[in-house]
Amino acid sequence: MRRAHRIRQVVNYANLSTPLGLLIALIGGARLRRGERGLVYAYGYRVPFPVAGAFTVGNVVMTRHAEGYLAGRLLDHESRHATQYAACVGLPMLVLYVSASALSLAVCGHPASWNVFERLAGLEDGGYPRLTPRWRRSSARAGQEKEWNPSAVSGIFPPVRGSWNAEGRGSCRRRSALRARRRH
Numbered sequence: 001m002r003r004a005h006r007i008r009q010v011v012n013y014a015n016l017s018t019p020l021g022l023l024i025a026l027i028g029g030a031r032l033r034r035g036e037r038g039l040v041y042a043y044g045y046r047v048p049f050p051v052a053g054a055f056t057v058g059n060v061v062m063t064r065h066a067e068g069y070l071a072g073r074l075l076d077h078e079s080r081h082a083t084q085y086a087a088c089v090g091l092p093m094l095v096l097y098v099s100a101s102a103l104s105l106a107v108c109g110h111p112a113s114w115n116v117f118e119r120l121a122g123l124e125d126g127g128y129p130r131l132t133p134r135w136r137r138s139s140a141r142a143g144q145e146k147e148w149n150p151s152a153v154s155g156i157f158p159p160v161r162g163s164w165n166a167e168g169r170g171s172c173r174r175r176s177a178l179r180a181r182r183r184h
């Protein structure tokens with residue numbers, strides 16, 4: 001394990017975010033596995049909230065999917081969230097994340113697209129759309145609305161159902177890739 005990952009592991013245990021993550025995984029009936037980079041993978045999380053492909057608390061990455069789901073760019077994304085917990089001294093991250101989600105909702109109608117934590121973790125890696133702010137959308141683009149797929153995302157909160165204006169096409173490819181991976 002790299003030295004930085006080892007430090008993150010120790011810091012997130014000490015600031016109680018990883019113990020909280022383990023408790024949430026336990027309550028959710030997840031199976032724990034020792035992961036890469038000092039992370040703990042929690043597969044088969046059964047509590048219906050949050051409705052997300054994966055989410056991270058401390059160094060614990062939870063998913064309702066089976067073993068093998070946490071890999072590649074999605075794992076990179078969730079690993080960055082674990083680093084954010086360390087940077088936010090643990091549990092304050094939850095309050096800051098909720099605030100950032102509310103701000104993003106106000107800006108574009110989606111809790112992740114303008115959420116600073118999701119942007120720093122990589123929107124496309126997390127399967128989130130890159131949306132234009134409400135005030136920059138023109139009525140001419142209203143016909144380009146696309147349907148959001150809530151099953152292929154990660155994060156603490158579920159995406160908002162409904163339609164939105166896509167700013168880029170990368171997220172569409174990302175969702176296709178995620179769907180393809182789930183079939184294997």
Ligand SMILES: [Zn+2]
Pocket residue numbers: 077078081117118121126154155156
């Ligand atoms: Zn995320």
